[in-house]
Amino acid sequence: xxxxxxxxxxxxxxxxxxxxxxxxxxxxxxxHLREEIEQSMKLGLSVRNAFQISAQQIGQPKMLNGxxxxxxxTFMKIGIGIIGMLIGAALVVPxxxxxHDELVVANGKLALLLLGxxxxxxxxxxxxxxxxxxxxxxxxxxxxxxxxKQILKVGAGAIVxxxxxxxxxxxxxxxxxxxxMRFADLCYLIFGIALLMVGAVVTFCPYKKRAA
Amino acid sequence: xxxxxxxxxxxxxxVLALLAKKESYGYAIIQEVKARSDGxxxxxDGMLYPVLxxxxxxxxxxxxxxxxxxxxxxxxxxxxxxxxTAMAKHHEHWTLIHGVLSGLRKEQYV
Numbered sequence: 354x355x356x357x358x359x360x361x362x363x364x365x366x367x368x369x370x371x372x373x374x375x376x377x378x379x380x381x382x383x384x385h386l387r388e389e390i391e392q393s394m395k396l397g398l399s400v401r402n403a404f405q406i407s408a409q410q411i412g413q414p415k416m417l418n419g420x421x422x423x424x425x426x427t428f429m430k431i432g433i434g435i436i437g438m439l440i441g442a443a444l445v446v447p448x449x450x451x452x453h454d455e456l457v458v459a460n461g462k463l464a465l466l467l468l469g470x471x472x473x474x475x476x477x478x479x480x481x482x483x484x485x486x487x488x489x490x491x492x493x494x495x496x497x498x499x500x501x502k503q504i505l506k507v508g509a510g511a512i513v514x515x516x517x518x519x520x521x522x523x524x525x526x527x528x529x530x531x532x533x534m535r536f537a538d539l540c541y542l543i544f545g546i547a548l549l550m551v552g553a554v555v556t557f558c559p560y561k562k563r564a565a
Numbered sequence: 566x567x568x569x570x571x572x573x574x575x576x577x578x579x580v581l582a583l584l585a586k587k588e589s590y591g592y593a594i595i596q597e598v599k600a601r602s603d604g605x606x607x608x609x610d611g612m613l614y615p616v617l618x619x620x621x622x623x624x625x626x627x628x629x630x631x632x633x634x635x636x637x638x639x640x641x642x643x644x645x646x647x648x649x650t651a652m653a654k655h656h657e658h659w660t661l662i663h664g665v666l667s668g669l670r671k672e673q674y675v
Contacts, residue, residue: 410609
């Protein structure tokens with residue numbers, strides 16, 4: 354005699370073994386399975402056949418788990434983003450306070466400040482991936498440029514790169530001598546780093562456009 | 566047999582359009598899609614739930630637990646404001662694709 358409750362319990366175990374361990378999806382799937390079985394039996398199928406067909410129609414446990422994992426990744430990104438934001442903010446605070454009070458920042462705190470700003474930026478990107486996922490899904494496509502334009506691009510990139518270095522180096526050198534950095538120098542340093550990054554991208558990366 | 570990529574791509578707009586009419590639950594959504602497509606659009610039932618959950622996380626739909634007439638627990642889904650906007654966008658895109666395809670087909674028979 355076919356035991357439907359036992360068969361459903363076994364089906365649940367298979368789902369759990371495949372990794373669907375959060376209660377809500379599993380409960381929803383079981384409710385669905387029971388509705389499907391009930392309807393199939395109304396159409397005249399035996400309990401055994403109704404169960405087998407319904408379980409098959411719901412899908413393979415591993416495949417379902419893969420799909421549910423995609424949703425869970427969003428929660429993970431939110432968690433990582435919040436943690437990154439908090440750590441980043443904590444790293445920025447000591448340097449910011451010293452800057453605010455003394456208009457200088459010690460080298461150790463400066464390193465933390467820059468690291469913190471980087472972390473906050475990275476966390477923002479995590480949130481951006483959730484709010485505006487289409488931006489990263491659209492592939493970048495290489496655009497072929499004529500040689501004169503390529504030379505112009507590399508030349509412009511190199512100028513920006515060198516300008517960035519010119520802003521950075523004196524500030525960095527002063528920080529090396531004094532063991533701390535003035536607020537104005539810090540602004541030069543950050544501006545220099547930004548120029549350096551833009552210059553490096555323009556010089557060395559091929560020109561790409563987002564696919565429509 | 567409709568290609569699985571097309572079935573997957575159509576899941577979100579279809580769910581949004583069905584929920585725009587009234588709140589519903591997984592089993593009923595699947596049955597309605599089956600009926601409206603004369604059984605040609607046959608989803609793997611379980612695959613609907615990850616789609617619903619993703620849409621809920623994105624703020625397009627919301628859910629509540631309720632009960633059926635027989636007392637069975639059910640999770641009902643309904644459309645949110647962002648869902649209506651997303652549905653309008655989907656409609657615009659699918660209409661465009663349909664228009665282009667129909668136009669090309671007409672030209673073949675002229």
